[in-house]
Amino acid sequence: MRDRVWITLGLIVFLVGITYPIWFNNAAGVRAEAPVLRKPVKGPNCVAPLEYMRASHMELLTAWRDEVVRQGNRRFVAFDGRTYTMSLSKTCLDCHDNRAEFCDRCHSYAGVSPYCWDCHVDPRQARTVRAWAGRPQAEGWAR
Amino acid sequence: MSMDRKTFLKLGGCGLAAAVAGNKLAGLVQIAGGQSAPGEKTLRASRWAMVIDTRKCQRADGCDACIRACHEAHNVPSIPDPRREIKWAWKDRFEHAFPELETSPLPGDVRERQVLLLCNHCANPPCVRVCPTRATWKRQSDGIVMMDWHRCIGCRYCVAACPYGSRSFNWFDPRPYIRNMHAEYPTRTRGVVEKCTFCEERLAEGRLPACVEACPEKALVFGDAADPNSEVSQLLREQFALRRKPELGTEPQVFYLL
Numbered sequence: 313m314r315d316r317v318w319i320t321l322g323l324i325v326f327l328v329g330i331t332y333p334i335w336f337n338n339a340a341g342v343r344a345e346a347p348v349l350r351k352p353v354k355g356p357n358c359v360a361p362l363e364y365m366r367a368s369h370m371e372l373l374t375a376w377r378d379e380v381v382r383q384g385n386r387r388f389v390a391f392d393g394r395t396y397t398m399s400l401s402k403t404c405l406d407c408h409d410n411r412a413e414f415c416d417r418c419h420s421y422a423g424v425s426p427y428c429w430d431c432h433v434d435p436r437q438a439r440t441v442r443a444w445a446g447r448p449q450a451e452g453w454a455r
Numbered sequence: 456m457s458m459d460r461k462t463f464l465k466l467g468g469c470g471l472a473a474a475v476a477g478n479k480l481a482g483l484v485q486i487a488g489g490q491s492a493p494g495e496k497t498l499r500a501s502r503w504a505m506v507i508d509t510r511k512c513q514r515a516d517g518c519d520a521c522i523r524a525c526h527e528a529h530n531v532p533s534i535p536d537p538r539r540e541i542k543w544a545w546k547d548r549f550e551h552a553f554p555e556l557e558t559s560p561l562p563g564d565v566r567e568r569q570v571l572l573l574c575n576h577c578a579n580p581p582c583v584r585v586c587p588t589r590a591t592w593k594r595q596s597d598g599i600v601m602m603d604w605h606r607c608i609g610c611r612y613c614v615a616a617c618p619y620g621s622r623s624f625n626w627f628d629p630r631p632y633i634r635n636m637h638a639e640y641p642t643r644t645r646g647v648v649e650k651c652t653f654c655e656e657r658l659a660e661g662r663l664p665a666c667v668e669a670c671p672e673k674a675l676v677f678g679d680a681a682d683p684n685s686e687v688s689q690l691l692r693e694q695f696a697l698r699r700k701p702e703l704g705t706e707p708q709v710f711y712l713l
Binding site: 333336359360361364365368371372375377378379381382383384386388389390397398401402405427430431432433434435437438441 | 486487488489490491492493494495497530545594596601603604605616636637639640641642643644659
């Protein structure tokens with residue numbers, strides 16, 4: 313037990329170090345702001361209850377993907393009896409028409425980077441790309 | 456209450472199995488309290504096939520309406536380097552399409568014809584046999600050789616296996632080379648293989664493939680080869696048709712009339 317002092321001191325230094333961001337930000341008056349999301353344009357009805365979508369939309373999207381691509385089923389009869397086409401670009405982004413202020417805002421807050429948009433096209437982005445497309449093509453394709 | 460270890464493990468195992476099975480069953484029929492269903496307008500067939508009339512496909516202006524319609528509809532990039540290009544449909548000389556007929560005597564202008572080429576949607580697809588992730592598979596319901604770009608790992612076994620050169624690999628991000636990007640269809644990303652899917656996304660909406668719809672000469676006929684009353688079946692009954700590389704036993708579902 314000769315090292316008791318050193319161990320205690322070490323623990324204190326460790327605890328202070330690891331909680332440093334918390335009390336530093338508290339002292340500086342910085343508050344973590346929850347992301348403000350853009351409300352969908354076509355009213356409050358979604359393809360699943362709000363609580364489910366908040367927590368588990370990624371599971372729904374994966375299930376949709378498998379149904380559409382692997383099973384060829386494209387229609388979705390939701391919990392409230394409404395019928396939707398299972399499509400990220402056509403259905404989800406039709407209501408949530410601003411990806412940057414809906415999907416991206418929350419994803420960057422949560423520190424996740426889903427790769428949906430590597431392939432799936434945001435209609436807004438498609439319009440931008442179309443405007444851009446008349447220009448000479450990017451260099452560097454040859455290798 | 457006392458329980459020996461053996462009973463505990465047995466009961467635990469049963470419980471786990473029941474939970475997994477329950478989840479599986481629930482997942483199959485239900486998604487977030489909703490349910491998936493087949494599209495109402497979906498065109499159905501037992502075996503989709505295409506008949507290409509090479510006699511009608513010989514416009515002097517070098518028409519490529521089918522290829523443009525296809526590539527536009529599916530966000531296919533235009534990459535100038537032929538070693539890196541992406542193509543779902545393309546044209547080539549007759550002897551390149553049918554190399555086994557190179558020395559055969561052929562009537563008229565057949566040898567000079569340009570032939571439209573695309574994925575043959577083989578009944579016995581070699582690409583499907585080699586795919587390690589089942590990212591490409593033959594849909595049992597209608598014979599379409601499908602692609603799942605979510606699953607493709609870019610190993611390119613299928614590219615090597617396809618005897619028709621129908622598959623293209625994305626060596627880099629294709630988006631800068633897409634002339635007119637449409638949000639209705641995804642693009643692909645670096646490291647996946649792509650090819651024609653007989654426009655299964657259009658069939659699901661009750662529409663014919665983009666190339667068939669776009670052809671000004673009506674040289675492309677699409678239909679159910681398993682249905683004796685379909686236009687495809689009638690054409691194949693009445694006229695002599697070629698398939699590409701029949702000696703390989705892949706059973707292509709794209710037929711060429713001469």
